[in-house]
Amino acid sequence: MKLSFTALLLLFYLQNTFATPMIVAHRAGTADHPENTLHAIEMSLQNNANVIWLSIQFTKNGIPILYRPSDLEELTDGHGPVSALDWEELQQLDAAYHFDIQGQYIYRGLGIKIPSLRQVLVSYPNAEFILDIKSPDADPDTMTEKFNKLLTETNSLDRVRFYSTEKKYLAALPKTMNKFKPRNRTRRILANAIMANHCEFTKIQNEESSKRSDEYHAFELKRDVKIVEKFTLGKGTSRVQLIWNPQAIACFRQNHNTKVLLIGINSYQDYQIAKNLGVDYVMVDSPASAKNWH
Numbered sequence: 001m002k003l004s005f006t007a008l009l010l011l012f013y014l015q016n017t018f019a020t021p022m023i024v025a026h027r028a029g030t031a032d033h034p035e036n037t038l039h040a041i042e043m044s045l046q047n048n049a050n051v052i053w054l055s056i057q058f059t060k061n062g063i064p065i066l067y068r069p070s071d072l073e074e075l076t077d078g079h080g081p082v083s084a085l086d087w088e089e090l091q092q093l094d095a096a097y098h099f100d101i102q103g104q105y106i107y108r109g110l111g112i113k114i115p116s117l118r119q120v121l122v123s124y125p126n127a128e129f130i131l132d133i134k135s136p137d138a139d140p141d142t143m144t145e146k147f148n149k150l151l152t153e154t155n156s157l158d159r160v161r162f163y164s165t166e167k168k169y170l171a172a173l174p175k176t177m178n179k180f181k182p183r184n185r186t187r188r189i190l191a192n193a194i195m196a197n198h199c200e201f202t203k204i205q206n207e208e209s210s211k212r213s214d215e216y217h218a219f220e221l222k223r224d225v226k227i228v229e230k231f232t233l234g235k236g237t238s239r240v241q242l243i244w245n246p247q248a249i250a251c252f253r254q255n256h257n258t259k260v261l262l263i264g265i266n267s268y269q270d271y272q273i274a275k276n277l278g279v280d281y282v283m284v285d286s287p288a289s290a291k292n293w294h
Contacts, residue, residue, distance in 0.1 A: 019278040021271075022050035023290050024130065024261060027068060031266075031285035034096035034107050035075070036066035038115050038123060047287035051128045053163075056117060057082040057135040059090060064117040064146060067095075068134055074098065076114070083137050090114050121154040129156075130180075133164040140172035147177065163218060179216070180261075186217040190248055191225065195240070199251035217252060218261040218283075219244075221270055249277050268293050 028040035029049070036055050044052055055068035060083055072078035076093040078085070095114045096107035120129070135143070151157045161178040164170050170179050180186075192198045223242045244262065252258045261281035262274050271293045274282045284290040 019275065019280075020294060021262075021274055021279050021282045023048065023287060024051045024053050024281050024283040025049035025287045026053050026263075026283045026285050027055055028052050028066075029285070029287045032288045034099040034112055036068060036114075037095050037112050038119065039096075039107075039112055041120065041124060041127070044287045045124070045127060048291045049287040051130060051281065052124075053130045053132060053283060054117075054120065055134045056131050058138045058143065058146070059087050060084060061086040062142070062146060063087045064150065065090065066115050066117065066120065068132075070136060081137070083135065087116065118150055118154065121150070121156045121160075125154075126159075128159045128161075130161050130163055133162060133166065133169045138169075140168050143169065144172045144174065148174070151177070161216060180218050181215060183219070186219045187223075187225065187242075189217075189251065190219060190242055190244070193248040193251040194242055194245060197247070199254060201251065201254045214257045214259050215255055216259045216261065218263060218281075220263045221265060221274060244273075244277055244279075246277065249279070265290075 025040075025044035025047075027035035028037065029035070029044040029047070030040075032047070033040040033043050041052055041054075054066050056064050057067050058064055063086075065082065065087070067075070067082050069075060070081060072080055072082065072085075072093065075098050076095055077097040078090075078093040082090070091113055093114060094108060094112065096110065096112040097105070099105065099107050117131070133143070147162075151160055157176065157178075161180065162170065162173055163180045165183055167182045167184070170182055173179050189200045192200050220242075221244055224239060225242055226237055226239055249260065252260055259280040261283060262277075262279050263283045265271050265274055265282035266285050266289075271282060271284075271290065282290075
């Protein structure tokens with residue numbers, strides 16, 4: 001007998017109420033230590049982070065490294081885009097130059113460098129990583145070749161998953177690489193489930209998904225969006241806030257392979273909301289704080 005959507009909602013809510021989501025350290029713990037550095041990764045793991053989220057860009061000579069902003073001067077004592085410098089030049093910079101705690105630059109001058117992705121994968125062979133592709137001028141096909149070679153050489157294909165707000169990068173990655181679903185798809189499913197009480201997953205999609213590996217979706221717990229409505233005589237726009245609720249989770253769970261990661265969980269209260277929703281992962285800026293939320 002086919003369950004109604006309301007019955008599914010109740011079933012998944014009861015099943016997930018006591019789930020404990022895994023902690024994902026955003027940029028390796030950007031609130032605790034200089035982000036995207038080996039030091040931050042080490043400290044996040046010591047603070048019981050389950051997965052490390054890293055920002056990836058490519059150097060002038062095609063080496064994937066850990067760095068997020070578009071300009072080096074935001075976090076280091078250098079300037080310009082990452083892609084303008086080669087690996088050796090980047091190693092001359094202080095990756096912790098602008099990191100401060102209450103106005104004190106306690107890491108400045110301690111020799112903390114921008115690490116390469118290879119360094120990270122070799123240094124932490126048992127850790128799981130989510131790689132957020134940030135490189136604004138990387139060629140998708142060349143990027144894919146670099147990733148494939150590196151992950152194969154370091155035996156890391158099974159412990160790395162890719163994310164990007166740029167659909168072209170995710171589309172270029174082969175099926176052998178784990179990746180999140182495009183952000184616009186997640187947003188569309190979420191908006192329909194919350195605002196229209198309509199679940200976009202169809203029977204055909206479920207049958208196709210059951211033949212593949214887990215399907216991952218990542219989105220903010222709360223997100224301001226602009227909705228465009230079409231009318232007979234034109235269209236109108238309005239701003240609303242999408243907030244995950246049990247109804248939305250039940251929709252995504254209709255595909256039994258779905259995993260949900262909520263972004264921006266930086267308080268005990270938001271963590272409890274995520275826990276009660278039964279999501280699989282929560283992204284936090286401070287693993288040092290999050291370890292006390294369980």
